[in-house]
Amino acid sequence: MPVASRRRVSELLPEFPWDTIASAKAKAAAHPGGIVDLSVGTPVDPVDPLIRTALASVSEVPGYPTTHGTVELRTAAVEAMKRRFGLAGLDPSAVLPVIGTKELIAGLPQLLGLGAQDLVVIPEVAYPTYEVGALLAGAEVLRADGLTRIGPRKPALIFLNSPSNPTGRVLGVEHLRKVVEFARARDVIVASDECYLGLTWEGTAPSILDDAVSGGDHTNLLAVHSLSKTSNLASYRAGFVTGDPELVRELLAVRKHAGMMVPLPIQAAMTAALGDDTHEARQRERYRARREVLRKALEQAGFRVDDSVAGLYLWSTRGEPCRATLDWLAERGILAAPGDFYGPSGVEHVRVALTATDERIAAAVERLRD
Numbered sequence: 001m002p003v004a005s006r007r008r009v010s011e012l013l014p015e016f017p018w019d020t021i022a023s024a025k026a027k028a029a030a031h032p033g034g035i036v037d038l039s040v041g042t043p044v045d046p047v048d049p050l051i052r053t054a055l056a057s058v059s060e061v062p063g064y065p066t067t068h069g070t071v072e073l074r075t076a077a078v079e080a081m082k083r084r085f086g087l088a089g090l091d092p093s094a095v096l097p098v099i100g101t102k103e104l105i106a107g108l109p110q111l112l113g114l115g116a117q118d119l120v121v122i123p124e125v126a127y128p129t130y131e132v133g134a135l136l137a138g139a140e141v142l143r144a145d146g147l148t149r150i151g152p153r154k155p156a157l158i159f160l161n162s163p164s165n166p167t168g169r170v171l172g173v174e175h176l177r178k179v180v181e182f183a184r185a186r187d188v189i190v191a192s193d194e195c196y197l198g199l200t201w202e203g204t205a206p207s208i209l210d211d212a213v214s215g216g217d218h219t220n221l222l223a224v225h226s227l228s229k230t231s232n233l234a235s236y237r238a239g240f241v242t243g244d245p246e247l248v249r250e251l252l253a254v255r256k257h258a259g260m261m262v263p264l265p266i267q268a269a270m271t272a273a274l275g276d277d278t279h280e281a282r283q284r285e286r287y288r289a290r291r292e293v294l295r296k297a298l299e300q301a302g303f304r305v306d307d308s309v310a311g312l313y314l315w316s317t318r319g320e321p322c323r324a325t326l327d328w329l330a331e332r333g334i335l336a337a338p339g340d341f342y343g344p345s346g347v348e349h350v351r352v353a354l355t356a357t358d359e360r361i362a363a364a365v366e367r368l369r370d
Contacts, residue, residue, distance in 0.1 A: 012135050017128055017341040024330040031333025036364040038353040039335045041165070041312050043232040045286060045357075048279035051231065054272035055265045065264040067256045069097040069240075073267045076274035077225075077240050083277065084198060087209050089216065094245040096252055097262040097270065100237035101195055101226040105129045108191060109137035109157060111254050112247075116140075118156035125167055125342045127193075130159045143343055147182050154186045163196040163205050163310030166342050166351035170205045170310050176213040183220055189247065195226035195239070198280065199287060202309040209243055218243045229312060230280045231273040238262070238270045287312060290354045290361045297365040298352065306349070314352040315339075325350050332367040 021039065029035040068074070074092035081087040098104040106129050109120055120134035124143045134141045134157075144150055158179065162171035176192075183190045192208035206213055209223050222243040228234040242248065255261075262270075273279070295305055295314055303316040318325050322338040329336050329350070337353070339346030356364070 009136070012138075013132055014128070017337075021326065021335070021338065024326045025335050027327070027330040028333050028335040031367075033333055033363055033367075036334045036356060036360045036367070038356055038364065039337045039351075041229070041353050041355050043228065043234050044355055045232050045283060047232050047236075048273075048276075050276055050279065051233070051269045051273050055236075055269040058264050058268045061264055065261050065267060067096075067259075067261050068252055069095070069262060070264075070267055070271065073097060073271045073274070076271045077242065080274040080277075081207075081209075081225075081242070084280075085207055085210075087207055088211075090209070090242060091245060094218075094248045095240055095242045096248050096255070097238075097240045097267060099239075099260060099262055100228070100234075101193065101224050101239035101241075102129050103237070103260075104224060104239065104241055105159070105191075105193060106133045106136065109133050109139055111251055112157065112189065114139045114156050119153060121150060121155045121158040123159065123161055123164065123343075125164070125339070125346045126159070126161060127165045128341060130161070130193075143345075147178060150182075155188050158183060158188055158190045160190060160192040160208065162192065162194065163200060164307070165193075165196065165311060166313050166337065166339070166346070166349075167306065167315040168196075168308035168311040168313055170200065170203065173206050173210070173212050176206060176208055176210075180208070180214055180221065187220070189220045189222070191222045191224060193224045195224065195229060196311040197225070198230045199284060199312060200310040201288065201291065205310055218245075220244055220247065222247055227270060227273050230283050232283060233269065233273065236266050236269055238266055238273075240270075286358075287354050290356070290358065293365055294352065294354065294361055297368040301368040312354045314354070315349050316352050317349045319348060322347055322350050332370070334364050334367060 074095040077095045078090045078092050081090055114137045116138045118139040120139045121142050121144050122130035124145045131141050194207055197205055207223055208221050222241055224241050226239040298316050306315050308314050322340055326338045336350040339349035
């Protein structure tokens with residue numbers, strides 16, 4: 001059968017967002033001082049030597065890794081969740097390493113058997129992968145930040161993202177508890193993307209698995225965690241999902257058949273990263289300092305920064321269409337991500353990332369002052 005006559009999966013999906021800002025990127029790159037790229041949340045700081053040593057320590061092992069991950073990794077994840085977020089009672093058997101959390105989110109509806117008859121709820125302003133995951137499964141997508149928008153319908157899956165990418169908004173205990181109660185009443189799965197939980201700047205950010213939210217019952221609840229941000233492991237593709245033991249077993253069973261295994265050296269690196277809080281605290285302080293100076297510069301340049309109490313971004317607006325703001329910044333050699341990447345509600349904001357070197361952040365601050 002000719003390729004042209006087959007259904008192309010890519011036709012189900014929107015245009016890749018970052019492909020739409022090529023002209024703004026070229027304009028920013030033409031600045032005499034070079035581009036300050038604040039459009040993506042990719043780490044720029046070095047991977048800690050402790051983690052690199054662990055990576056190399058098993059590089060000679062030739063055999064296949066297990067899909068479930070080593071006992072050491074799963075135990076380290078449970079202990080880190082308890083130390084860092086106060087989550088007690090997690091079972092190492094209910095931890096599953098994944099090949100980066102974007103992969104898991106994009107594939108989760110399919111891994112759970114969702115299809116055209118199912119409804120997937122995503123945040124109104126959301127990282128594009130939640131929608132992409134639903135579209136790949138052929139499911140219907142509803143953007144909703146409140147339960148009233150869902151009405152009497154019964155979703156198959158609700159995606160939450162707290163702290164949020166891009167807005168930095170945090171969902172409190174009461175909000176999360178209401179979602180859990182709603183989901184239990186209708187037998188709905190809730191997947192909470194908590195990749196930025198360790199980067200909360202103001203107040204606290206609870207996990208969906210917190211006893212104050214779940215009452216200690218993790219049925220139909222999944223929490224998704226990444227080591228890309230606080231451990232600078234984006235290139236390693238290192239994350240994990242935990243929560244409902246039955247759901248994790250189902251994901252494991254399917255992923256075993258599909259060969260979705262995290263490489264053993266990456267598992268060793270993850271184990272080291274999860275066992276050490278010193279490097280995480282050091283990286284957090286880097287981001288805190290960058291956030292402080294960049295936020296001040298944006299506000300002095302006439303921006304309003306909304307939400308942004310957690311995470312790696314400043315959700316910023318000049319009260320105009322986001323593409324106009326994108327051009328304004330590009331003229332100053334700064335590249336941001338336009339808010340329309342994340343949904344119709346983001347059309348007057350840009351997402352400004354903290355993930356640039358101190359030198360590039362200083363350059364952006366100077367240009368905003370000028």
